Each structure stands twice: as C-alpha cells, then as structure tokens.
Amino acid sequence: MEPNRPPIERMFGAVPPGRWWTDPAIVQKLALTPEQQKQIENVFQASRVKLIDLNASLQKEEVVPEPLLDVDHPDESKVLPQIDRIAQAELEKANARMLLGFRGVLTQEQWKTLQSNGRPGPPPQSGNFPPPRNGGR
Secondary structure (H helix, E strand, O other): OOOOOOHHHHHHOOOOOOOHHHOHHHHHHHOOOHHHHHHHHHHHHHHHHHHHHHHHHHHHHHHOHHHHHOOOOOOHHHHHHHHHHHHOOOHHHHHHHHHHHHHHHOOHHHHHHHHHHOOOOOOOOOOOOOOOHHHHO
C-alpha cells in the first residue's frame, strides 16, 4: 500500500473502489454468499447519502483557503484555521465506519483476499460514491 494514502485506507488496507461486492469476478474470488452481498449492500446504502454529503462539505472547505494561499505572503492566522477544518473532516470517519461494517460481514480469509488481490479487473462504474478527495492522494 502506498504510504501517501488516506489514514483510513492505510488502517483498513485497500479495497476495490465502487460496488465490488456485485462484481462477479470478485464475488467468485471471495466466495461471497448472497447473504453477505445483501449485508454489504445494506451497509453501503446506510452510509451512501452521508458520504456524499460529507464529500460535498469537504470540497467546499477545500475551496475556502485557495484565495488565502494565492497571495505573495499568506496570512497564517487565516490559513491555519481553514487547514484545521479540512483536516478534521468527518468524511474519513464515515468512510471508516462503512469499511468496518464491510469487514464485519466478511471472514478474515475473505477480507485478506479482498485486500491483497480482490481486484481482478476494472471496477464496475455504476453505483460509485464520490471519488477520493485530492485525486486519490
């Protein structure tokens, strides 16, 4: 895993983007049961709206310091509070809760397989929630 990934991804490990539990190749590789797929879908749906809202809020917060930084000598007293607001975003927490929910549905063997090589090809494009912030860092 890349060291510059968001902290939550480093903690939980990489999982395929999007609705990986509906990708037939991943379902087969992990031997996901229909019940597991349903449980993961429920976790995703319960998290989805909140993640979208939090991602939008974070994007708004990231715009605020741009004009403050586009000057010759940025005023730290104005920029630092904005950096703190961005760093304390709830998006990472909500994403972690969702990943923890996914983890709770899978066996340890399935989870390790998903993290190590559960990406047989490009993920399905439908149903993705917001793209990673900062271009995936």
